[in-house]
Amino acid sequence: MTTVICPYCFTRASAARLPYRCLMTPSGVRGGAPCGPERDDLWAGFMGPGVPPSARMRGPVFPAARRLGGLGGPAGGGSSVPCPDCGVPTPVRVCDSCHSDLPSDYCDQDSRIIALVGAKASGKSTYAAVLVNELNHRVGQAYHASLAAMGQSTQQRDKEMAEDLYERLRLPDATRPAALGFNDPLLYRLSLPRKGLLGGSGTRHTTLVFFDAAGEDLAGAEAMHRYTRYLSAADGIILLVDPLQLGSVRDRLPVHEGPPLPVVETAPQQIAADLAAQLRAHGRGRTRGRVSTPMAVAVTKTDMLRPLLDPHSPLLRNAPHSAGAYDDADRLAVHEELRSLLTDWDAGSLLRQLDLDFAELSFFGLSALGAPPPRDAPADAPKSGPQPVRVEDPLLWLLSRRGLLPVRAAEKGRAR
Ligand SMILES: Nc1nc2c(ncn2[C@@H]2O[C@H](COP(=O)(O)OP(=O)(O)OP(=O)(O)O)[C@@H](O)[C@H]2O)c(=O)[nH]1
Ligand SMILES: [Mg+2]
Ligand SMILES: [Zn+2]
Ligand SMILES: [Zn+2]
Numbered sequence: 535m536t537t538v539i540c541p542y543c544f545t546r547a548s549a550a551r552l553p554y555r556c557l558m559t560p561s562g563v564r565g566g567a568p569c570g571p572e573r574d575d576l577w578a579g580f581m582g583p584g585v586p587p588s589a590r591m592r593g594p595v596f597p598a599a600r601r602l603g604g605l606g607g608p609a610g611g612g613s614s615v616p617c618p619d620c621g622v623p624t625p626v627r628v629c630d631s632c633h634s635d636l637p638s639d640y641c642d643q644d645s646r647i648i649a650l651v652g653a654k655a656s657g658k659s660t661y662a663a664v665l666v667n668e669l670n671h672r673v674g675q676a677y678h679a680s681l682a683a684m685g686q687s688t689q690q691r692d693k694e695m696a697e698d699l700y701e702r703l704r705l706p707d708a709t710r711p712a713a714l715g716f717n718d719p720l721l722y723r724l725s726l727p728r729k730g731l732l733g734g735s736g737t738r739h740t741t742l743v744f745f746d747a748a749g750e751d752l753a754g755a756e757a758m759h760r761y762t763r764y765l766s767a768a769d770g771i772i773l774l775v776d777p778l779q780l781g782s783v784r785d786r787l788p789v790h791e792g793p794p795l796p797v798v799e800t801a802p803q804q805i806a807a808d809l810a811a812q813l814r815a816h817g818r819g820r821t822r823g824r825v826s827t828p829m830a831v832a833v834t835k836t837d838m839l840r841p842l843l844d845p846h847s848p849l850l851r852n853a854p855h856s857a858g859a860y861d862d863a864d865r866l867a868v869h870e871e872l873r874s875l876l877t878d879w880d881a882g883s884l885l886r887q888l889d890l891d892f893a894e895l896s897f898f899g900l901s902a903l904g905a906p907p908p909r910d911a912p913a914d915a916p917k918s919g920p921q922p923v924r925v926e927d928p929l930l931w932l933l934s935r936r937g938l939l940p941v942r943a944a945e946k947g948r949a950r
Contacts (some may be wrong), residue, residue, distance in 0.1 A: 637685030652774030654749025830928035
């Protein structure tokens, strides 16, 4: 049975039971009258007072027909079902709890929610745009994977982001806070080869749900509250940490050629502590109070750290991905390198906070751009375009933990 999680209200439901929305298309059959719009108060209530009265009138919602034994019934989303009133088939499924429309292929596979958090200007939007591009090209090739944006809003946003970053070489604007309207989730279908036990093969599809929240909305327990349902439904969390926010990194960096250091934002240990408190309050805590949600902590902008790194540091090159397998020894090398850097930075306070709060923790280092933005044009990408390093690692780790990727295990006996 396929379980889907609504990417708007995060209610879980069986795909086969999701209601449909009639599209009110004329049937073309003489005498067949199309359905008219109806007030959707459930949806309007969920969206809040910002929805104008005219937008509340939407296609009527009707329940999925019940089929005994679940055989031959409406599968996930793909198939269309005729509206009981006008008889015209519709493929549109809606969430039973909030009546948000789901992209037509959303319900065909299980969904995994990956939460992306980090202080303002830690690099979330740049990271998300570059990650999608890498998954579509270099990383997708290595794993024979493909990533498809689902639904118009994700497709539109990806197109605009890619044009800005890769063609116009413009960095994303600051993300608008949720108070100015809820940002839509980013929805993708990730397809990976599945090796059958008996040598058979096929393709396994997974829905990935991301949110690119504004840093302001994560700066403090109260602001974060808006994202509680999303964070507590997450299968994995990627916490982005801007090293340029850490006092000892700022002090140690040589007077550099890049743009001036960013203004000081919410400390990453504050975000980690608030996040852990939210998750614990929603039952994601475990014995000894540590949170069970897997946590990928990624230090961003590693291009700026070059002067502080050994020339052989694993942070300076991409993971191998040889033979389409995720290399756990390589992950551990990065993890250990970052643990040792973080022990040193700001007296290890971020590291201690994370160790106390999270049971499943792995550290990563990445650079979305590969080089600092030009000094004279801080809102631009480097002249050569983004040349990312290790952007895919946190997501691949989270997927590999869920058994979605082949893994080349690290040698036994190595420290974790
Ligand atoms: N050196 C370097 N700077 C980066 C990199 N990625 C992002 N930046 C810088 O960080 C700034 C903020 O990046 P965003 O991606 O907008 O950050 P954000 O976390 O989405 O910020 P909010 O939306 O305001 O929360 C960019 O304008 C760049 O100046 C990188 O890979 N290397
Ligand atoms: Mg942003
Ligand atoms: Zn919903
Ligand atoms: Zn109808």
